[in-house]
Amino acid sequence: MIEDYSQKQISKVGRGLGTVITLQIFGSQDEFILDQSFRLIAGYEDRLTVNRDKSEVMDVNHAAGLHPVQVSTSTYRLIKLAVEKSRENFGFNALIGPVVKLWHIGFKGAHVPTDVQIKEKMVLTDPDDVVLDDNNQTVFLTKKGMELDLGGIAKGYIADRIRDLWHAYDIRAGIINLGGNVLFVGSSPRRENGKWVLGVQDPKKKRGDNLTTATVGECSAVTSGTYERFLEINGKKYHHIIDPKTGYPVQTNVAGVTLFTRDSVQAELECKRLFFAGHPIKDWKNDAEGRFGAIFIYNDDRMERVGV
DSSP: OOOOOTTSEEEEEEEETTEEEEEEEESOOOHHHHHHHHHHHHHHHHHHOSSSSOSHHHHHHHTTTTOOEEOOHHHHHHHHHHHHHHHTOSSOOTTOHHHHHHHOTTSTTOOOOOHHHHHHHHTTOOGGGEEEETTTTEEEEOSTTOOOOOTTTHHHHHHHHHHHHHHHTTOOEEEEEETTEEEEEEOOTTSTTOOEEEEEEOTTSOTTOEEEEEEESSOEEEEEESSSSEEEETTEEEESOBOTTTSSBOOOSEEEEEEEESSHHHHHHHHHHHHHHTSOOTTOOBGGGTEEEEEEEETTSOEEEEOO
16 A cells, blocks of 8 residues: 555746646645756756756857857756757757748748748758767757757656756656656656656647546656647648658647657657657557557547557
8 A cells, every 4th residue: 555645745836947847745835845846947947948048058049150159068968968869850859949930831932932941941950960079068050040949858858857966856756847847756656657758739729628638657748739829820730740751740630649768868859759750659658668559540530559
């Protein structure tokens, strides 16, 4: 029988990373831990954001085509991971920013660019044009106009670091919710079997309307989908997930993929891998490697579960 420590809990809600953040811990009512967690988030956001003119990542972008820029260890590690995964060419590309900005889907001024405009920007998205120096922790974007954007994996990386902090304070259980990127820490005190229950968004309804639920152990849960931001012109919809191979919104029958992995940064990357694949990948599920399962929801309302 799991000890009932669910009554002793504390939570805090705040804004950061462009979203609403909710942190909840069980077995403690120490506000200091949550305050430290939000300070950690703010520190990473200061270094990684591209939504302000000044940050370590923006320093790299401003120096594109000019010179390498030295960054802090955590920023360098995340940039290196992003570049390495971008070079695998499975759908994630941390250099796709110039093309995404061209479409601007989900924001004022969104439009369908011309083929010529897309091709002009596509030459700025090659991850092989990034030079990394491990000894000096420098990053060099070799072409002027290139942009590095870690938004696709930063939340996951930060969630994992919050979990590290909580482990340092011996937090037994908690939930890290960075605007839909959810990381369950420890075993749930609410259920005798220690499992957590997560609602899976219905792609055709407003946020919070769930199509199904998943019962999972300690893990990270992340969703990629076409339903939250799109542009509609003459009856045709263009969603916001751009295919790095074409510069156009990816053509897929998948409305959304929710997947469950051991680490949150891993979830961010693997979610994109499965979304761009458009279907379950053979032998993808591997508990030993921290890939626990996924739920596919298709445009025709079909649902397919892998391991959950």
